[in-house]
Amino acid sequence: MKSIDSIAAELAAYDPQALRADTVNTFLARLVEPVAQLEEVGIFQALGRVLAADVISPISVPPHDNSAMDGYAFDGAQLAAASPLTLKVVGTALAGKGWSGQVQRGECVKIMTGAVMPQGLDTVVPQELVSHSPGQNPPTAFITLAPGTVRPGDNRRQLGEDLLQGQPALKKGELLTPAALGLMASLGIEKLQVWRKLRVAYFSTGDEILSLGEAPREGAVYDSNRYTVFGLLTRLGLEVIDLGVVRDEPTLLEAAFTHAASVADAIITSGGVSVGEADYTKAMMKKLGDVAFWKIAMRPGRPMAVGRIPKAKLASSPHETSTISYNINSNFEPSKDAILFGLPGNPVAVMVTFLAFVRPALLKMMGSTAAAPPLLKARSSEAIRKKPGRTEYQRGVVSTTPEGTLQVRTTGNQGSGVLSSMVQANGLIVLQHGQGNVAPGDEVDVMMFEGVV
Numbered sequence: 001m002k003s004i005d006s007i008a009a010e011l012a013a014y015d016p017q018a019l020r021a022d023t024v025n026t027f028l029a030r031l032v033e034p035v036a037q038l039e040e041v042g043i044f045q046a047l048g049r050v051l052a053a054d055v056i057s058p059i060s061v062p063p064h065d066n067s068a069m070d071g072y073a074f075d076g077a078q079l080a081a082a083s084p085l086t087l088k089v090v091g092t093a094l095a096g097k098g099w100s101g102q103v104q105r106g107e108c109v110k111i112m113t114g115a116v117m118p119q120g121l122d123t124v125v126p127q128e129l130v131s132h133s134p135g136q137n138p139p140t141a142f143i144t145l146a147p148g149t150v151r152p153g154d155n156r157r158q159l160g161e162d163l164l165q166g167q168p169a170l171k172k173g174e175l176l177t178p179a180a181l182g183l184m185a186s187l188g189i190e191k192l193q194v195w196r197k198l199r200v201a202y203f204s205t206g207d208e209i210l211s212l213g214e215a216p217r218e219g220a221v222y223d224s225n226r227y228t229v230f231g232l233l234t235r236l237g238l239e240v241i242d243l244g245v246v247r248d249e250p251t252l253l254e255a256a257f258t259h260a261a262s263v264a265d266a267i268i269t270s271g272g273v274s275v276g277e278a279d280y281t282k283a284m285m286k287k288l289g290d291v292a293f294w295k296i297a298m299r300p301g302r303p304m305a306v307g308r309i310p311k312a313k314l315a316s317s318p319h320e321t322s323t324i325s326y327n328i329n330s331n332f333e334p335s336k337d338a339i340l341f342g343l344p345g346n347p348v349a350v351m352v353t354f355l356a357f358v359r360p361a362l363l364k365m366m367g368s369t370a371a372a373p374p375l376l377k378a379r380s381s382e383a384i385r386k387k388p389g390r391t392e393y394q395r396g397v398v399s400t401t402p403e404g405t406l407q408v409r410t411t412g413n414q415g416s417g418v419l420s421s422m423v424q425a426n427g428l429i430v431l432q433h434g435q436g437n438v439a440p441g442d443e444v445d446v447m448m449f450e451g452v453v
Contacts, residue, residue: 001336001337002030002031003290004031004290004291004292004306004307004308007027007030007031008027008292010030011023011026011027014027016292016293016294016295017295018295018297019294019295019296019297020296020297020391020433021296021297021298021356021357021391021433022391022433024294024296024304024356024357025356025357025360025361027306028306028357028360028361029360029361029364031306031308031339031361032339032361032362032364032365033336033364033365034195034364034365034366034367035195035196035198035265035365035366035367036195037195037196038052038193038194038195038196039193039194039195039196040191040192040193040194041191041192041194042190042191043181043184043185043189043190043191043192046176046181046184046192046194047176047177047178047181047237048175048176048236048237049175049176049192049194049195049197049237050173050174050175050176050194050195050366050367050368051170051171051172051173051174051176051192051193051194051195052172052193052194052195052367053172053193054168054170054171054172055168055169055170055184055187055189055192056166056167056168056169057163057164057165057166057167057168057169057187058165058187058188058189059165059187059188060159060160060163060164060165061160061161061162061163061186061187062157062158062159062160062161062162063159064116064117064159065116065117065122065156065157065158065159066095066114066115066116066117066156066157067093067111067112067113067114067115067117067124067155067156067157068113068124068155068156068157069113069124069126069155070111070112070113070126070127071110071111071124071125071126071127071129071130071155072087072089072108072109072110072111072124072125072127072130072143073093073108073109073111073117073118073121073123073124074087074103074107074108074109074121074123074125075103075105075120075121075122075123076122076123076150076151076152076153076154077152078105078106079123079145079150079151079152080147081147081148082147083147084144084145084146084147085144085145086106086133086142086143086144086145087106087107087108087142087143087144087145088106088107088108088140088141088142089107089108089109089110089140089141089142089143090103090104090107090108090109091103091109091110091118092109092110092111092112093109093110093111093112093115093116093117093118094112094115095112095113095114095115096114096115097115098116099115099116099118101118103118103119103120103121108121108143109121110127111124117156122152122153122156123150123151123152123153123154123155123156124150124154124155124156125143125145125149125150125154125155126155129145129146129149129150130143130144130145130149131143131144132144162186163183163187169183169184169187170183170184171369172369173367173368173369173370174368174369174370175363175368175370176192176194195366195367197237197238197239197366198236198238198239198265198266198362198365198366199238199239199241199263199264199265199266200233200238200239200240200241200264200265200266200267200268200362201241201242201243201259201260201263201264201266201267201268201338202226202229202230202233202240202241202242202243202260202267202268202269202270203226203242203243203244203245203246203256203260203269204223204225204226204244204245204246204269204270204271205245205246205247205248205253205269205270205271205272205281205345206245206247206248206271206272206345207247207248208220208221209221209222209223209245209271210222210223210245211223211226211244211245223245224347224419225270225271225343225345225347225350226242226244226245226270228347228350228351228419229268229270229350229354230242232351232354232355232359233268233362236359236362236363236366238362238366241260241263241264243256243259243260248272248280248281249280250280250283250284253280253281253284254284254287254288257284257285257288257289257309258288258309258312260309260338261288261289261309261310261311261312261337261338262311262312264338265336265338265339265365266338266339266340266341266362266365267309267338267339267340267341268341268343268354268358269281269305269340269341269342269343270343270344270345270350271343271344271345272342272345273293273303273304273305273342273343273344273345274302274303274344274345281342282305282342285305285307285309285340285342288309288310289307289308289309289310289337289340290307290308291305291306291307291308291309291340291342292305292306292307293305293342294306296353297389297390297391297433298352298353298356298390298391298392298393299390299391299392299393299416300344300346300348300349300352300393300414300416301344301349301352301353301356301393301416302344302349303344304341304342304343304344304353304357305340305341305342306339306340306341306342307339307340308336308337308338308339308340309337309338309340310337310338311336311337311338339361339365341357341358341361343358344416346416346417347416347417347419347422348395348415348416348417348418348419348421348422349416351422352393352428355393355428355447356393360372373447373448375430375445375446375447376398376406376427376445376446376447376448377406377443377444377445377446378396378398378405378406378407378408378443378444378446379405379406379407379408379441379442379443379444380407380408380409380429380438380439380440380441380442380443380444381407381408381409381440382409382410382440383437383438383439383440384410384429384431384437384438384444385437386431386435386436386437386438387436388433388434388435388436389433389434390433391430391431391432391433392429392430392431393428393429393430393431393447394410394414394428394429394431395410395411395414395421395422395424395425395428395429396408396409396410396411396425396426396427396428396429396446397409397410397411397424397425397426397427398426398427398446398448406446408427408429408444408446410429411424411425425449426448426449426450427446427447427448427449428446428447428449429444429445429446430444430445430446430447431444431445432445
């Protein structure tokens with residue numbers, strides 16, 4: 001396990017007083033490690049979990065050649081480029097039932113979507129693309145295809161087209177999505193090996209913070225960070241431990257950090273890391289762990305603390321401000337120190353630093369190999385002022401132009417306390433470190449919120 005100083009020494013661009021945003025992610029990728037405990041879960045409990053082993057397909061999907069649509073199956077070798085083709089209908093193949101008859105040259109079989117292709121047939125013409133004519137003595141149906149209606153092999157799903165037996169269906173480290181659950185069900189797989197859920201404890205700090213239900217008082221504000229962090233963690237599918245609000249008192253802070261480190265893989269705090277704030281939180285972080293304090297070249301955000309807090313013997317809850325109950329899982333076996341993420345106190349800054357830095361680190365701790373969501377390109381519909389030398393995350397509203405391209409505008413006031421702007425936005429406009437002012441029509445990067453915020 002590398003110390004904070006040794007990780008810092010590996011990074012050529014490391015400057016804790018003016019740390020680039022991309023360097024933050026590089027640092028955190030070296031700081032955190034995936035969980036090591038496995039669980040077996042049923043497919044209904046697997047959504048959002050991370051696979052702990054490759055899933056090898058026990059069957060081929062589809063298990064046989066079948067029709068991709070309702071139509072008529074025939075041997076495509078009979079098609080001629082310039083001549084119509086007339087075929088005698090000699091039977092019907094239904095989905096879920098085999099058709100064992102023989103099909104000769106000049107004949108076809110009416111076939112339903114998903115039905116097994118009869119032997120010797122490789123092409124399906126959609127039923128709406130043929131003309132019908134009756135035969136005589138005895139009455140027999142015929143179909144006629146115009147030249148160029150289909151090509152040999154059209155509208156046939158081949159055996160193993162989706163997956164071949166013995167091939168990996170899903171890879172270790174994949175986040176299980178609704179589509180992945182459907183794929184597992186199509187293979188007849190009921191249970192999956194996943195990494196155990198990551199456990200994250202979080203609390204807000206500050207004497208000026210009010211919990212819901214408390215009476216207003218002069219100079220105090222209701223805590224929003226506790227609830228946005230809860231939502232962000234829950235969206236990740238983590239086991240969340242809410243420790244409420246901790247006042248700026250050394251004994252309470254020490255008890256909160258010690259307790260959190262004892263029951264969780266990671267700790268997230270908001271407040272107490274900015275220059276000029278009370279030193280109790282930062283002093284306690286230094287006392288209890290190996291912690292670095294950063295000024296990140298970004299807006300909003302800038303102050304952040306990261307490090308490790310050693311685990312101690314399980315402590316009782318240090319205070320009673322938490323309203324969200326949790327149970328200590330007897331199977332929880334933390335083997336490493338708790339990772340600490342000390343976020344700023346301003347509400348928007350908390351969300352931005354979480355999305356930009358904490359979320360990717362937590363995904364790695366979950367065992368996920370998923371890359372960060374790609375940044376989309378959109379054209380700015382307005383001028384945006386930007387100073388080179390820092391990364392800016394402006395709240396934006398992305399929409400589609402009549403021409404089908406993406407455009408984005410800001411939500412207006414970009415103050416780090418304007419939480420309503422995060423509700424109005426559907427993404428962040430990411431203005432990169434070396435970027436300057438943006439003119440209307442310029443392309444900018446956009447980080448979308450869908451499924452995250």
